[in-house]
Amino acid sequence: MEKDPLHVIEQAEDHLIERIAENMHTFGMPATVGRILGIIYMNRKPMTLTELSEATGMSKTRMSQAVREMLDVNLAEKVFEKGVRKDLYDVEQDYYQTFITLFTATWSKVVSKNKMMHKKLNRELTAALENGVPEEAEEKINELLKELKDWLDYYNWISRLIEFFESEEIFKHVPKP
Structure with a gap:
């Protein structure tokens, strides 16, 4: 029985996000920060705190703290997108x-x-x-x-x-x- 391609893609992305989280832990960063980095990376475009909260299941308060931590070490940056009123955050793709x-x-x-x-x-x-x-x-x-x-x-x-x-x-x- 063949697996649904969308399910296969979703599983692969989840595995990559977890791997990124583990790698971040190696650098002394919380796995949470790694997960957020991985989620934004896999999204391939900037995300709002609300979108990140929904993707991680974390509260907006905790999400805000984690994103601030990422900004402090230059792992994320706040970006501007015309027509978007909420703050957007992006990560390096390299x-x-x-x-x-x-x-x-x-x-x-x-x-x-x-x-x-x-x-x-x-x-x-x-x-x-x-x-x-x-x-x-x-x-x-x-x-x-x-x-x-x-x-x-x-x-x-x-x-x-x-x-x-x-x-x-x-x-x-x-x-x-």
């Missing part, structure tokens, strides 16, 4: 650009948090040294300061990697098919 957006947003947060921690620990350890400490503690503090410098070097390298992705220089070295 998988590669979506990856770059997710990668850079995720790692930019990590870099920022770790650089702040570096400053705090460096300041505290340096102050401890300046206040005078026993020789054993001085040795340990100097080891930690060296570790912090290596740590900062690592996060500066990640910052350069982020710039490499954002500039799309990556595609010169790892071309799109």
